[in-house]
Amino acid sequence: MEDKNWTVRIHITEDGDDTRAEAVLTTQNASPDSSTVTGRGVAHRNPIDRPIPEIGDELAASRALEDLAIRLHDIASDDIVELTGPVDQGRGRAWELP
Template identity: 75%
Template sequence: MEAKQWTVQIFITEDGDDTHARAVLTTRDTAALTGRGAARRNPIDRPIPEIGDELAVSRALEDLSLRLHDVAADDIVELAGPVDAGPVQA
């Protein structure tokens, strides 16, 4: 049995009321895959940076998840080969 390790690094930047996050997945077998997310504090809300971080990171991880799913789906299609749609009717 082989143990594999995949790593996700989270990068967070804040600029005023805007928070941006980048989630970067690295594996031994594939190129890095990146998900992005953002959050913006409503001016009437109290300034609690952790909430912006949590929202931006969760959105980056969701984006990363969708991108990883797309990669897996593309791999499945590629391995399945061409699909014969049957005879063409005029």
Template identity: 70%
Template sequence: MEAKQWTVQIYITESGDDTQARAVLSTGGTAESDSVIGRGIARRNPMDRPIPEIGDELAASRALEDLAIRLHDVAADDIVDLAGPVTR
């Protein structure tokens, strides 16, 4: 059995009350299709206390959720593209 390692890196940027996150999944290949990117954003309500960690957590979780949906879509597209009629 071959062990594979995929890596997810999360990049977070803050600007005022907005926090943006980008989650990048790399499967280790060299083709453009060997990575999938998810994005998330969090906006602090001006009435809330400024706690940057909460914005980081929300934006990162939303980026990971978006990444999961995009990865699922890639798999579904592969199934459609690669599954042909079964011959007997």
């Protein structure tokens, strides 16, 4: 059995009513071009809402993680297509369960 450690770091920046987050996944993969994947997210506070920075942090971070998940899924999907060939439009995506 092989253990792997992947690390996700989230960097959050606040600027007035805007909060931005970057979620960076670092893997232990052998190829240098696939060792990091970055997702980004943004939150904007409505001026009529009370200023509670934690909510903006949570929204921006969750959106960055969602973007990261989509990017990681796309990478895996591309890897599957590369191994199995083009997807037959009649049977759906190669990575979907029946």
